[in-house]
Amino acid sequence: MNKTVTTAEIEQWLADKFSSSVDLEDLQLTCLDRKVRLIYLKSICDPRQIQRLFVVPFYGIPTEEQYEQYIGSLPCCKRFSNVVKVLESILGGGAALFVNGSVYLIEVLLDEKSAIQPASVEATVQGPQDAFTESVQTNLNMIRRRYKSSSLKTESMNIGTLTQTVTTLVYDERLIDKGILQELKDKLSTLKIDKVQSSGELEKAISPSGLRLVPTILTTERPDRAVDNLSKGRIVVIIDTAPFVLILPSTFFDFFSAMDDKVQLPFVGVFLVLIRYLGLFMTLTLPALYVAFTSYNPEILKMNLTLLIAGSRASVPYPSYIEVLLMLIVMEFLIEASLRLPKAIGPTATTVGGLILGTASTEAGMVGSIMIILVAAVAISNFVIPINMMSFSVRFCKYVFVLLAAVFGLLGIVVGIIGAILYLCNLRSFGQPYLRLIKARMDEGGRK
Structure with missing residues (x-):
């Protein structure tokens, strides 16, 4: 932990940042002479995970040192690096745990997602009927179920200074053109945009500026179309909270093909x-x-x-x-x-x-x-x-x-x-x- 910043200063800094947030939960756990403090946003955190990961073990583990070792062994746990990371973690569905002079960040996001629905925009007569949802993890699950290859890679980043939308790049590292992948990463890392709530917004942001009469990046709701393009060495961009994904690079002829054509x-x-x-x-x-x-x-x-x-x-x-x-x-x-x-x-x-x-x-x-x-x-x-x-x-x-x-x-x-x-x-x-x-x-x- 950074010795120049004390846990009391971090707690006070967070209190100032969330002073007007009615959904901030500042929980004090006390047992005999042991105390820990838990800060999270109850509107986006899962209360069952908080009870299971923090509260129940706190009253079952006898010493503070053992409890800290238990917290550090959780797969979703990260140690404190700086105060900005603490704020980002809480805003992204994490909890900040203050124990024994240390700060731990644990992801406990409440993943409220829609159930998998049939494709409504790109309907087909034959073939798979499921469509992407608003959850990145669900969409990755649908892709990996169809594309069982160890060469399938995923990379994530946050886009949007206000929304910090999780955006995941999916590609086959054996087939992808490394130059295209690097160009996309450079564009996304230097993107100056306040919010990203849909695939269309991101498509406009990363497309070339100037007069465009036709789209140059394919947008689809179909997992089978995404997998088909992954097998051709293309990149699939999944945006959290958006039920459509981007596929690039795309050609004019891609916009006139339907998945029915292949069956x-x-x-x-x-x-x-x-x-x-x-x-x-x-x-x-x-x-x-x-x-x-x-x-x-x-x-x-x-x-x-x-x-x-x-x-x-x-x-x-x-x-x-x-x-x-x-x-x-x-x-x-x-x-x-x-x-x-x-x-x-x-x-x-x-x-x-x-x-x-x-x-x-x-x-x-x-x-x-x-x-x-x-x-x-x-x-x-x-x-x-x-x-x-x-x-x-x-x-x-x-x-x-x-x-x-x-x-x-x-x-x-x-x-x-x-x-x-x-x-x-x-x-x-x-x-x-x-x-x-x-x-x-x-x-x-x-x-x-």
């Missing part, structure tokens, strides 16, 4: 992946193509289809791009309402609202009937993207294509597609090309 017949899996890329193309280009064909390049379509579109827009009083933007924004309202409304009334309210708005706007001549079909197709095709972060990005990007089509017509769409490809080619995820086809085991860990 289907090969040609069925390829077909499902192609359906998703077709959905991506439809979501981005269908509204823009409608604007280009109706306002700039109607001669490209067959005469019958051109007349059909013109007939459906005969009563519409404004240009096609206004019609498209109006219906797309209404659809965004319905999607957001379905997410925010209570589950009991959400599906009913949005379904009825969509039917009423679609029927009424068509009969009133505000939009063409073909526009209703097109918007429905765009909404459905957007939902085939299995990762929500990419789905949200695509929802935004389609407006860029509508703007280009409104200004330049079909040429603007072609330029937009070329620009999107060039943008994706220029992206990096922790030094790895974003459009790279990751081979199994990341080329055996970067050739070691």
